[in-house]
Structure formats: C-alpha cells, structure tokens
Amino acid sequence: DTAVSQTPKYLVTQMGNDKSIKCEQNLGHDTMYWYKQDSKKFLKIMFSYNNKELIINETVPNRFSPKSPDKAHLNLHINSLELGDSAVYFCASSQKMWYNEQFFGPGTRLTVL
Amino acid sequence: GIQVEQSPPDLILQEGANSTLRCNFSDSVNNLQWFHQNPWGQLINLFYIPSGTKQNGRLSATTVATERYSLLYISSSQTTDSGVYFCAVLDNYGQNFVFGPGTRLSVLP
Numbered sequence: 001d002t003a004v005s006q007t008p009k010y011l012v013t014q015m016g017n018d019k020s021i022k023c024e025q026n027l028g029h030d031t032m033y034w035y036k037q038d039s040k041k042f043l044k045i046m047f048s049y050n051n052k053e054l055i056i057n058e059t060v061p062n063r064f065s066p067k068s069p070d071k072a073h074l075n076l077h078i079n080s081l082e083l084g085d086s087a088v089y090f091c092a093s094s095q096k097m098w099y100n101e102q103f104f105g106p107g108t109r110l111t112v113l
Numbered sequence: 114g115i116q117v118e119q120s121p122p123d124l125i126l127q128e129g130a131n132s133t134l135r136c137n138f139s140d141s142v143n144n145l146q147w148f149h150q151n152p153w154g155q156l157i158n159l160f161y162i163p164s165g166t167k168q169n170g171r172l173s174a175t176t177v178a179t180e181r182y183s184l185l186y187i188s189s190s191q192t193t194d195s196g197v198y199f200c201a202v203l204d205n206y207g208q209n210f211v212f213g214p215g216t217r218l219s220v221l222p
C-alpha cells in the first residue's frame with residue numbers, strides 16, 4: 001500500500017490553463033504539505049496544513065491554492081499557469097506539523113508550454 | 114529570513130569510504146531535518162534532529178544548535194547512498210521551513 005500518493009505523475013499543459021494535482025495519504029497523519037522543486041533541484045515549502053491552520057509561504061503566488069476535502073487529502077490547484085510554474089511538485093505528510101518525520105509522495109512533474 | 118548553506122556542494126566517493134556533510138544556518142532554529150533524494154527523485158526524511166546526536170544504521174547526525182550547524186555522517190558508503198542530501202530548518206517563529214541547496218553525493222562501485 002502506497003503511503004503518500006500523487007496523481008498525475010506527469011502533467012503537460014498550455015500557459016493560461018487551470019490544473020489540479022491530487023494527493024492522498026493513508027498514514028492517518030494530521031498534517032500535509034506541498035513542496036516545489038525547480039529545475040536546479042532547489043526545494044521550497046509552499047503550504048503546510050492541518051485542520052487548525054494553513055501556513056502559506058509568502059513567496060507563493062495566489063494562483064496556487066490548497067484544497068483539503070478531508071484529513072487524508074490535500075490537493076493543489078493552480079490557476080492561469082505560467083512558464084515559471086514548470087517544476088516537480090511533492091506532497092508530504094507527518095503526524096504533527098514540522099515535528100515528526102515527513103513521508104513524501106513520488107512527485108508530479110509539471111511542464112507548462 | 115534564515116539562510117541555510119551546505120557543504121560540499123558535490124562529493125564523489127569510492128564504495129566503502131566514509132563522509133561528512135555539513136549544514137550551516139544563520140539563526141536560531143526550532144527544528145532541523147535531513148533528507149535524501151535518490152537518483153530517481155524519491156525524497157526520504159532521514160533525521161529530525163534539532164539538537165544532539167542520532168544514529169540510524171550507517172548514518173548518524175549531530176546538531177550543535179548553539180553554534181548553528183549540523184553534520185551528517187555516512188559510514189561505509191554504498192552505491193545506494195548516491196543522490197542529493199538536503200538539510201532544512203524551521204525558524205523560531207515556526208513559520209518558515211527553509212532548505213539548503215543540497216550536497217550531491219556520488220558513490221562509485
């Protein structure tokens with residue numbers, strides 16, 4: 001059983017489109033995260049979320065929004081995609097925000113043309 | 114904001130060798146973690162280590178929070194240790210989780 005899963009694995013789309021990436025964890029964790037890894041492999045936290053708070057990295061454009069239908073899911077919605085959004089996006093989860101081991105999904109490679 | 118540096122940026126080892134990776138950070142932190150990204154892109158959390166020393170098999174980590182650095186030791190390296198090692202810190206406000214640029218390790222057979 002995959003602990004943290006993401007779909008799709010690859011996403012190719014045109015500039016200006018709106019897209020979503022889904023993330024699910026079956027670990028019973030309270031906290032989920034979204035990270036962006038750019039072409040130079042630099043990692044950046046985008047969002048951290050549990051049922052009490054959402055922490056948004058101030059550098060993340062408001063075209064990006066997380067949506068959590070329930071504790072096991074945190075989907076990433078992106079509006080009006082731009083070329084610079086091309087990257088690998090990782091979802092992760094942990095029991096408590098920041099203070100436990102994080103488990104990562106396999107990543108979604110987004111390419112904006 | 115808090116700055117995180119890692120050294121060396123690249124490291125090539127022969128299988129069986131030992132290595133030490135370093136992470137320096139510019140301010141007091143609440144939390145420090147080490148991650149490994151394998152050549153296929155999978156990320157694994159190695160250690161949660163805001164202070165002190167932890168060991169897990171051939172890997173161990175030490176954080177000296179008062180001197181603002183952490184070290185990751187890899188002993189008897191194997192080809193499966195290849196990949197990029199990242200450290201990341203959480204600032205004292207608990208709001209910013211910042212990654213270092215990583216150390217790329219290649220272990221040759």
